[in-house]
Amino acid sequence: MTRRKSIKGQLSGLVDGMEAASRSAHGSTNAPVSSIRTGAAHQPRRRAEDANLQDLVTSIREQGILQPLLIRPIPGGYELVAGERRLRAAQLAGLTEVPVHIRDLTDAQALEAALVENLQREGMEIIDEVDATLALVANRLGIHRDAARHRLMAMLSSKVEADSPELDELFALLGKGTWQSFAKNKLRILNWPENVLSAMRNQGLAYTIAGIIAAAPTEYQAELLQFALGKTSKAQVRARAKELNPPKSRRIDRQATIVMARKLASERWLASLNDQDERELEDWLGKMPDRIRQALKPT
Structure with a gap:
């Protein structure tokens, strides 16, 4: 079975600022904001209206959009692949056009570019990070999301080497630790x-x-x-x-305590003990709290 094309090769031009995108057939240009449709399937951030969005609006008004959005052609316009916060901020800032890189991307390439671009940014909610990372692993391995989750956990528990080199390379590109640490520390919240x-x-x-x-x-x-x-x-x-759910208070088993006291006071029961029983009883009495020992002394 031929190994899939290297991750680094497939992601080249899709991430790290999308520098290679400017050399694509469509090049870099401006596109009307009204022509860009957001594709929910490619947007890992569910709550783009985060607290820092207004800061980005202010920055765009003062300096413009420094990093072009990544879009792909669809019938009737374009679909956003990466840059949802920049698009929303541009709309709030009143821009009618935004700088873009236009790429012809398959669904798998678009998904991967969106996931990687967002995962490399700060401020993602942890549930979005977990979902996006799991989706990226599933996309990379060519399996469903649930299957990717089970594959990671199985690899973690059994230390199977299958897919490990590819996942090592993928997580190295993300710069967010190893797949082992992700599976061990973050994936568990899906339980x-x-x-x-x-x-x-x-x-x-x-x-x-x-x-x-x-x-x-x-x-x-x-x-x-x-x-x-x-x-x-x-x-x-x-x-x-x-x-x-208040902590349950520890209560003495009064019935058992009464039975124990009666046994200790019974000459007949004490006489039934063998040498080993007596030694163990003496050891147990020796560990008795001082307050209880003092209370048991003859008056």
């Missing part, structure tokens, strides 16, 4: 309850708060989630979780 993950993806539920809810007993998770979505803090959610 959290689906309603918690949905709130992270669609309602901006913070990762740290989601972790508190996911760790709570199942019967309290829905109430905690509703409480957390009311713009509450991590401390408030943690306090509410403790209210719903």
